[in-house]
Amino acid sequence: MSDIITTTGLCKQYGKVLRVKDLDLKVPEGVVYGFLGPNGAGKTTTMKMILSLARPTAGTITVFGKPVNSKNRLAILKNVGSLIESPSYYGHLTGVENLQILCALKGVSEKDIDRVLQIVRLENQKEKKVGQYSMGMKQRLGLACALLGNPKLLILDEPTNGLDPAGIQEMRELICSLPKQFGITVMVSSHLLSEIDQIADNVGIISNGGLVFQDTLPTLHERSRHSIAVRTLNNEAAARILGGQGISCRVQEDYLLLHRLPDNELAGYIYRLFERNIGVVRIEERHKSLEDIFLELTGTGVSL
Structure with a gap:
């Protein structure tokens, strides 16, 4: 073309x-x-x-x-x-x-x-x-x-x-x-x-x-990256436990953000948190909207 x-x-x-x-x-x-x-x-x-x-x-x-x-x-x-x-x-x-x-x-x-x-x-x-x-x-x-x-x-x-x-x-x-x-x-x-x-x-x-x-x-x-947001009763402790398992995560507001994982792997990590008495109260799948991508590309705070 x-x-x-x-x-x-x-x-x-x-x-x-x-x-x-x-x-x-x-x-x-x-x-x-x-x-x-x-x-x-x-x-x-x-x-x-x-x-x-x-x-x-x-x-x-x-x-x-x-x-x-x-x-x-x-x-x-x-x-x-x-x-x-x-x-x-x-x-x-x-x-x-x-x-x-x-x-x-x-x-x-x-x-x-x-x-x-x-x-x-x-x-x-x-x-x-x-x-x-x-x-x-x-x-x-x-x-x-x-x-x-x-x-x-x-x-x-x-x-x-x-x-x-x-x-x-x-x-x-x-x-x-x-x-x-x-x-x-x-x-x-x-x-x-x-x-x-x-x-x-x-x-x-x-x-x-x-x-x-x-x-x-x-x-x-394709720039819309999927992630998993996990909210626990002790995010700092949960981040240490997941980090020890080789899982990269970061705390954002009241959630831990993880890269998207297969369901069986995610279930295993959540079970380990339960074993360490870390209560998990919410799990969400997130992805960047086109507006988020635009703001990331331009570095502006302009809402489209």
């Missing part, structure tokens, strides 16, 4: 502040690539540089195997659709009229309008004025605008912002359908870990402008 976007040593500096630092992205073709990070991490700045809306301070960007520069810019962007920040529209015009204007600007046939409206499920609302659209409908219209011209790559910046749960579910389903049904690679940013977890095939995590993780979503899940 080839990479549809690659960046090498990508940097962006505003004044004395380095917003994006030595970013090496690899977005494979035919996937939903989740670009994850807290607000202010550098996601939007990175996407703007990929779209030539901001000039890199250093580094290179390649899209469709071509370097993004003044020579290739227009040829590349003809095959890229984007929705950065909030969608723009004329509220006093209908949905179809807004799309007609964009067709003229992009040099796309108006025959494409019905296709994109069907994809985003707005075909029954196309004669309604956009000012009367719900937030979810406006976001879907923005997605329709990005899909005009049948792009090979779609870049979406926080597309579920401001949506209610029903709108988020609709947008999620639409994004997931694009690679499978239409062969469109999607790069989508979010500060919501739960959103990326439900739509992405590959994930890049950015923190303070630097990339701290990039791989498939299952690989990220």
Whole structure:
């Protein structure tokens, strides 16, 4: 599988502040690539540089195997659709009229309008004025605008912002359908870990402008280490006894944390505690959540 976007040593500096630092992205073709990070991490700045809306301070960007520069810019962007920040529209015009204007600007046939409206499920609302659209409908219209011209790559910046749960579910389903049904690679940013977890095939995590993780979503899940939490009536004594048996454990709050063990081994160690008159009052199996993994990777206290 080839990479549809690659960046090498990508940097962006505003004044004395380095917003994006030595970013090496690899977005494979035919996937939903989740670009994850807290607000202010550098996601939007990175996407703007990929779209030539901001000039890199250093580094290179390649899209469709071509370097993004003044020579290739227009040829590349003809095959890229984007929705950065909030969608723009004329509220006093209908949905179809807004799309007609964009067709003229992009040099796309108006025959494409019905296709994109069907994809985003707005075909029954196309004669309604956009000012009367719900937030979810406006976001879907923005997605329709990005899909005009049948792009090979779609870049979406926080597309579920401001949506209610029903709108988020609709947008999620639409994004997931694009690679499978239409062969469109999607790069989508979010500060919501739960959103990326439900739509992405590959994930890049950015923190303070630097990339701290990039791989498939299952690989990220593999970082969730399982452990056994045991609560006793005397944790210090229990830790000494288990340590004498060669079991590594540590005290955390009111529990002893052990590496995950086969059931028969765990039962044997618990029996030894009973033999030494150490009462065991609770045994739990624990694993790190994706949020825990994110905080571990970024070293931040930002809750996603």
